[in-house]
Amino acid sequence: MPTTSTDLYSNKTAMNKNNLPEIVLRKGKEESLDRFHPWVFSGAIASLPEDVEEGEVVAVIAHDGRLIGVGHYQIGSIAVRMLDFADTVIDKGFFVERLNDALRMRKALRLDRPDNNAYRLVHGEGDFLPGLIIDIYGTTAVVQAHSPGMHYCREVIALALTEMDGIEIANVYYKSETTLPFKAQLDPRNDYLIGGFDTNVATENGLQFHIDWLKGQKTGFFVDQRDNRAMLERFSAGRNVLNMFCYTGGFSVYALRGGAKRVVSVDSSAKAIALTTANVGLNFPDDTRHQAVAEDAFKYLDTMGNGEFDLIVLDPPAFAKHRTALKNALRGYQRLNYKAFEKIAPGGILFTFSCSQAVSREQFRLAVFSAAAQSRRRVRILHQLTQPADHPVSIYHPEGEYLKGLILYVE
Numbered sequence: 001m002p003t004t005s006t007d008l009y010s011n012k013t014a015m016n017k018n019n020l021p022e023i024v025l026r027k028g029k030e031e032s033l034d035r036f037h038p039w040v041f042s043g044a045i046a047s048l049p050e051d052v053e054e055g056e057v058v059a060v061i062a063h064d065g066r067l068i069g070v071g072h073y074q075i076g077s078i079a080v081r082m083l084d085f086a087d088t089v090i091d092k093g094f095f096v097e098r099l100n101d102a103l104r105m106r107k108a109l110r111l112d113r114p115d116n117n118a119y120r121l122v123h124g125e126g127d128f129l130p131g132l133i134i135d136i137y138g139t140t141a142v143v144q145a146h147s148p149g150m151h152y153c154r155e156v157i158a159l160a161l162t163e164m165d166g167i168e169i170a171n172v173y174y175k176s177e178t179t180l181p182f183k184a185q186l187d188p189r190n191d192y193l194i195g196g197f198d199t200n201v202a203t204e205n206g207l208q209f210h211i212d213w214l215k216g217q218k219t220g221f222f223v224d225q226r227d228n229r230a231m232l233e234r235f236s237a238g239r240n241v242l243n244m245f246c247y248t249g250g251f252s253v254y255a256l257r258g259g260a261k262r263v264v265s266v267d268s269s270a271k272a273i274a275l276t277t278a279n280v281g282l283n284f285p286d287d288t289r290h291q292a293v294a295e296d297a298f299k300y301l302d303t304m305g306n307g308e309f310d311l312i313v314l315d316p317p318a319f320a321k322h323r324t325a326l327k328n329a330l331r332g333y334q335r336l337n338y339k340a341f342e343k344i345a346p347g348g349i350l351f352t353f354s355c356s357q358a359v360s361r362e363q364f365r366l367a368v369f370s371a372a373a374q375s376r377r378r379v380r381i382l383h384q385l386t387q388p389a390d391h392p393v394s395i396y397h398p399e400g401e402y403l404k405g406l407i408l409y410v411e
């Protein structure tokens with residue numbers, strides 16, 4: 001979107017005033033960009049300068065010479081990630097403006113409160129900053145670049161974070177060792193770009209969590225399950241809860257606050273189990289209702305008692321990281337959910353999720369449906385869940401929707 005105008009078509013006659021390298025599209029390939037889809041696929045390109053470098057800001061030009069906008073160039077099937085649909089200069093001012101837009105929205109959602117200081121500030125395309133993820137934990141911002149272009153902008157982004165209106169950012173930790181394309185050979189170091197110290201404890205809906213951005217998965221915490229954890233709390237009173245794939249124990253802590261009778265957290269990683277135990281201890285010291293088990297999910301579900309749990313959470317890692325793995329992923333979801341349907345107590349509630357972008361909402365629901373039919377239980381859908389509002393989906397980029405969940409009542 002143009003940053004300075006509400007008229008999306010105001011750039012119809014714009015020129016490449018900033019003399020950026022020009023990427024010219026094949027005839028007709030501007031159509032999806034004219035609908036503000038933020039990606040240029042390599043097959044859409046008619047010509048590009050020989051000396052254009054990966055990560056550079058380029059001007060995207062239609063076949064008829066019209067400037068469409070500017071974006072980050074990358075070698076691969078997505079060749080350009082659009083930053084704006086105008087002849088915009090990509091500098092610190094651009095990032096300050098986009099970050100302030102993002103922060104204003106989070107503040108409107110009331111995510112920045114004394115009892116909640118963990119939230120996603122920038123969700124890539126959903127915040128019109130393709131290739132960039134930023135999570136906030138109190139006064140610390142954890143920045144993840146998914147494109148070489150954003151990697152080269154990291155210092156400017158860090159400075160822009162400290163110049164936002166209405167928030168003090170003291171630490172900026174850059175964590176892109178595993179998120180940048182390996183082939184780009186950028187050799188990114190995980191390190192502080194600004195500051196370097198924080199208490200490591202963040203607050204979500206009044207609950208405390210140790211956030212290990214140095215060694216933890218992703219940015220250290222899965223903020224995307226916040227609303228779904230709050231939903232679980234409402235179903236927890238008096239129930240025996242199994243939190244499968246617990247990682248930091250988020251769902252477990254909410255279940256304990258919701259009055260669960262017993263909570264068992266399971267994860268195959270010993271580190272995750274230690275983190276869960278620490279987080280439960282932070283909020284409910286010496287609470288004998290909780291137990292954490294380092295065990296493979298499928299094994300645990302096979303050996304646990306029939307009817308032992310009447311509230312089960314299944315929040316596995318992405319089974320399909322790419323489209324090629326789709327078939328196996330769907331089989332995996334079916335197998336996992338079947339095991340839960342087989343064992344859950346009558347009147348039980350199942351929270352089941354998929355965070356694979358390659359798996360559609362319909363495909364996931366079909367996998368769960370197949371599992372339910374196989375178990376011959378009577379199953380009803382109570383709620384359909386998705387990612388929270390601080391992980392917005394640009395209406396022009398439906399691919400941004402990734403988290404899918406169902407709350408099921410099992411008789």
Ligand code: SAH
Pocket residue numbers: 221222225244245246247248249250251266267268269272295296297298315316317
């Ligand atoms: N529910 C968590 C996020 C889950 S992330 C939250 O709300 O924050 C996925 C977790 O699954 C990771 O911690 C990983 O260690 C664990 N995991 C991966 N494969 C597993 C398996 N086969 N059995 C049990 N846990 C597994």
